[in-house]
Amino acid sequence: xxxxxxxxxxxxxxxPAAAGAEVAPADCPPGLPAGTTCLRGQDANGAxxxxxxxxxxxxxxxxxxxxxxxxxxxxxxxxxxxxIRYQEFLxxxxxxxxxxxxxxxxxxxxxxxxxxxxxxxxEAAFGxxxxxxxxxxxxxxxxxxxxxxxxxxxxxxxxxxxxAALLTSAVLAGPTxxxxxxxxxxxxxxxVCGTHPRPEEPQYPVTLGLPQGQAMTREALxxxxxxxxxxxxxxxxxxxxxxxxxxxxxxxxxxxxxAIPGHLMWATTVFADIAWRMLExxxxxxxxxxxxxxxxxxxxxxARVPRITADPDARAKLAADGDPTxxxxxxxxxxxxxxxxxxxxEHEAAYxxxxxxxxxxxxxxxxFVDDGEHNKLSAALYPAALAALADxxxxxxxxxxxxxxxxxxxxRARYAGECRVLSGYTPPSWESRVNPR
Numbered sequence: 001x002x003x004x005x006x007x008x009x010x011x012x013x014x015x016p017a018a019a020g021a022e023v024a025p026a027d028c029p030p031g032l033p034a035g036t037t038c039l040r041g042q043d044a045n046g047a048x049x050x051x052x053x054x055x056x057x058x059x060x061x062x063x064x065x066x067x068x069x070x071x072x073x074x075x076x077x078x079x080x081x082x083x084i085r086y087q088e089f090l091x092x093x094x095x096x097x098x099x100x101x102x103x104x105x106x107x108x109x110x111x112x113x114x115x116x117x118x119x120x121x122x123e124a125a126f127g128x129x130x131x132x133x134x135x136x137x138x139x140x141x142x143x144x145x146x147x148x149x150x151x152x153x154x155x156x157x158x159x160x161x162x163x164a165a166l167l168t169s170a171v172l173a174g175p176t177x178x179x180x181x182x183x184x185x186x187x188x189x190x191x192v193c194g195t196h197p198r199p200e201e202p203q204y205p206v207t208l209g210l211p212q213g214q215a216m217t218r219e220a221l222x223x224x225x226x227x228x229x230x231x232x233x234x235x236x237x238x239x240x241x242x243x244x245x246x247x248x249x250x251x252x253x254x255x256x257x258x259a260i261p262g263h264l265m266w267a268t269t270v271f272a273d274i275a276w277r278m279l280e281x282x283x284x285x286x287x288x289x290x291x292x293x294x295x296x297x298x299x300x301x302x303a304r305v306p307r308i309t310a311d312p313d314a315r316a317k318l319a320a321d322g323d324p325t326x327x328x329x330x331x332x333x334x335x336x337x338x339x340x341x342x343x344x345x346e347h348e349a350a351y352x353x354x355x356x357x358x359x360x361x362x363x364x365x366x367x368f369v370d371d372g373e374h375n376k377l378s379a380a381l382y383p384a385a386l387a388a389l390a391d392x393x394x395x396x397x398x399x400x401x402x403x404x405x406x407x408x409x410x411x412r413a414r415y416a417g418e419c420r421v422l423s424g425y426t427p428p429s430w431e432s433r434v435n436p437r
Contacts, residue, residue: 020044021121023051029080033091039125040076043117048100050079051122058093059130060390063119063162065111065147066098067138067375071269074100082137085376088415092383095129097122105273108175108322111140112147119161131390134162138343138374141170141334142178142322145351149327160330164393166386168335169374171343172351173430174323175274176284176315180434181253181344182267183207183285183308184292185260188252191305192245193228196221196268205308207283209272218265225264231257244296251294252301254433259341274318279311284318286310290435324351326358333365333389333399335381338425339372346433353430365392367404368427370420378417384408401425 023041032038035055042048066082078100083090090096099118101111119132136144144165152160171178186206189196197203202211210216226232229249230242238246250257275281288309295301338345348366355361367385371377384407388399401423408419 021049021117021124023049023121023125028052029077029084031084032087036090041121043099043102043114043121045102045114045117047102047114047117048074048076048078049118049121050083050096050098050100051118051125052083052090052096053126054090054093054095056093057095057126060094061097061119061122061126061129061132062089062094062135062166062386063097063115063122063132065115065134065136065140065143067140069104069106069111069139069270069273071104071273073104074102076100086135086382088379088383089135089386091414092387094133094386095122095126105277106175106270106321107278108143108146109150111143112151115143115147116151116161131164131393132160132162133386133389133393134165135168135386136165136170137168139171141167141172142175145170145172145324145332146322148330148332149325152330162330164330164389165328165332166335166389167332168382168385169337169340169343169377170334170347170351172324172334172347174319174350174354175321176319176323177350177430177434177437178347179267179271179285180287180437181255182263182271183287184290184435185249185253185255185263186267186271187287187305187308188249188292188301189225189228189264191252191301192248193224195224195228196264198224205283206267206306207271207285207308207310208275208281209268209270212276212281214272216268221265221268222261225261231260248295248301252292252305252435254435256341262342278321279314279317282311282314283308284310284314286437287435289437292435324354326355326360328355328358328360328363331363331365331389331392331398333367333385333392335367335369335377335385336427337369337371337373337377338422338427339370340374341372342374344433345427346430349427350430362398365389365398365400367401368422368425370422378408378415378419380408380411380415380417380419381421383415384411384419 026040028038079098229246230238405421
């Protein structure tokens with residue numbers, strides 16, 4: 001590149017990226033492929049933007065949505081770790097766009113709007129991409145699933161903001177039922193442990209997460225959990241009551257024992273955020289009709305477990321914010337580990353059922369991996385899945401799991417990990433994994 005072209009590029013990058021968004025050349029997160037150019041700035045709502053373009057850019061753009069929802073206030077470096085984690089996209093020639101989101105907490109539609117602003121900023125800074133793909137990871141997959149239904153209308157030239165979507169380890173059952181196992185965990189914790197809240201503390205329906213205006217650190221919550229279950233001790237060092245408590249919590253919630261702490265924390269902080277910042281202190285969740293089984297004494301457990309009835313208006317509001325309807329018009333490829341204990345693989349069955357009911361299942365390809373990881377599967381799988389999805393978007397030929405596995409194997413010389421893609425796997429139904437309502 002000549003000095004004149006460099007100067008012109010630098011001038012272009014200093015211009016407003018999109019209406020209300022300002023970006024400028026800035027430092028990149030460490031360890032990215034050599035020659036990567038990064039831009040940072042903020043959109044009209046104050047969300048921090050991170051844009052990156054590799055030296056070998058082929059014209060494709062990935063707009064990434066991180067998971068959570070995170071409860072820490074967003075900042076300039078909020079999405080740096082995501083770009084580092086998925087830098088294989090850059091290495092394969094894809095440009096990157098991500099948003100910190102304007103504020104922490106829940107809100108799928110709001111997060112989708114922030115994501116669209118990041119895509120528009122990248123288009124203005126880098127030029128119109130050859131292909132624009134939306135990538136949602138974990139809870140970000142829920143944001144992406146809603147965004148491609150509500151924010152992806154074609155422009156005057158018939159071009160949509162995103163022409164394809166890659167959803168990895170994604171929350172796809174919709175928020176009105178995606179957290180049913182956490183509802184059951186909070187109810188079970190009160191029935192078994194009785195310490196969240198403690199008897200001397202203000203009492204509240206556990207589906208509200210916490211009383212209004214209160215917070216709880218992970219350490220404080222873990223003190224209550226460990227006192228009840230002894231989960232930090234060797235099994236033989238636990239009391240009989242502790243062993244029974246841990247077993248009953250897992251049976252009632254259907255959550256693997258080792259994964260309970262994370263789910264219990266989310267059922268505290270995220271539930272409180274939803275209840276008090278979205279739903280005016282009302283609960284969108286309930287367990288009134290659930291019959292729990294597999295505990296040490298089902299009759300006694302069901303008699304004492306707290307029962308909560310969902311507020312219908314609150315539930316409708318949460319559904320409008322995020323429940324998928326299946327109204328999609330672009331190819332969607334999902335990638336999911338079948339032993340994921342954070343986001344159960346049964347989310348994929350729920351999503352397929354939604355698309356089948358809407359008549360859009362022909363736009364869905366699902367790839368399942370023999371793995372239990374959630375945050376990051378084998379590194380080679382992500383560029384392989386993205387390449388297969390890009391070909392599908394451009395040729396209208398839906399890829400098979402075997403094709404994704406073949407692409408993954410071809411990339412293993414450059415990226416670590418195995419390619420344990422399963423052909424012919426069908427996930428169990430949502431109702432088989434989560435207590436039916």
